[in-house]
Amino acid sequence: MRFFVTGEQKRQSLLNAIVLMFLGYIALLWITNGMMYFHKMSLTPDSVVSYYLGSEENFTQPKSYQSLLEVTHFHLFSMGILVLTLAHLLLFTPLNMSLKIWLTGMSFVSAVADEAAGWLVRFVHPGFAWFKIGAFLMLEFSLLALLVLVIISLVMQRLAQRERGGLERDGGMAAMAPSGGEGG
Template sequence: MRFFISADIKRNKALYYAVLAFLIFSLLFWIASWISFYGKYGLSYESLFKYYFMDPEFPQKISIAQISEDIHINLFLHGLMLLTLLSIFNLFGQNQNFKLFIILSSNLFALFYIGADLLIFFLEWPILLWLKLFSFIVYQLLLLFVILYNLYCLVLKDARPPKTKALRYFTFLFSLFFLLFLLSNFLNFFSKMGFGIEGIKDYYLGNPSLFIKPKTFQGVFKVFYPHLLTMALFSLLLTHLLPFAGVKKKKAIILGFSVFLFSFLDNLSSLLILFNPYFAYLKLLSFWAFQLTAIFLSLYVLVFSLRKEEYPAMIV
């Protein structure tokens, strides 16, 4: 992302209006987040308790598959949004300590908000419902401050070159979001299919003895279609951090291409299984290849962000 290390937003009119439009849409997303949270959980302890533990109309406990799906989506969505919003914020923040406080606290409460689902599911402590509600509210307030501050500074202030220390925090936190996203991918995959070939076949082709209905082409395509974009975007974001970690150009190209290829095959194989069950092997192999490659790159970027030397991408 150009504004990740650039302070020339106002001089580049196309970039200026693109960032302005993004901030306006972010504000709309912020409003929609409250509506979405209220519609799903409510805004009280009682409504949260009903969602997670007891609903008279649907007395069955929420499944780990649903929990993992929510975490999987939210880690990607909020990780991407935080990287973008805080990258802009980093160009305008005046006080370095305050800037770092906002960066760290917003990421921390986002992780509490997203991860509270797992804690509630496994520990079954009703008191953790307060963590879910409190972390959501604090995270949303921090997010609103960042959006409004960015809008104010974009219109009335001049951007400044970002500090290397803040960029290290960005790289560390975003690679951490990537790692958690990939771990949630394991949980999501396992909760639906397990890690065996037969489990994958049963999930897509059905199994009458286990009362599992086969997936329809329309149903699988509904998942395949958005993942074409989201996984390509994930691969782009991960590989675009490699120059900051000192990865040489040739290696970055090979590793980046591998992430794109494995993610595409993982996605495509879901459709192909409907036509031939042997594509379940491709599904399992491509899933593991993508996961391990992406985890390795995320860990590499995360470890490099903890080092003292200058970012190669910052050196002119």
């Protein structure tokens, strides 16, 4: 992290390559997250209710307390780390601070809401299926927005660095630093 804070990353092409590979990895994670959701459910309340409460037609059982607990336990940690990492990278973009705060907050809230929604459908009321659908869509949108904004910022800063002639000095990769950051 000190590379981002001190501006040393301008001379660290490996660090920039790692950030780009991480963002590619997260893009694949985002795609498979959607694929997993649509493998189990659709954007209809009936499909969500059927998934969590079981279905006689499909011969499926309701989700158990233990099953939901295991998934929630893993997701709370992994999604927290994912959103924290993407939000941290977002801090180093030249975007408006209000947008950064709003998008980060939306990402954290939607990740928790997506987890809570399954519990609400299963143990409170099937009407929370709409909440599950909305939470899933908000989570996917917010993760995509974080991902795209960080990638665009990184690419734009690399192009600006190339125009200033800085790519030759730092080994071919420009820095991902806030606008007006320290010089190389």
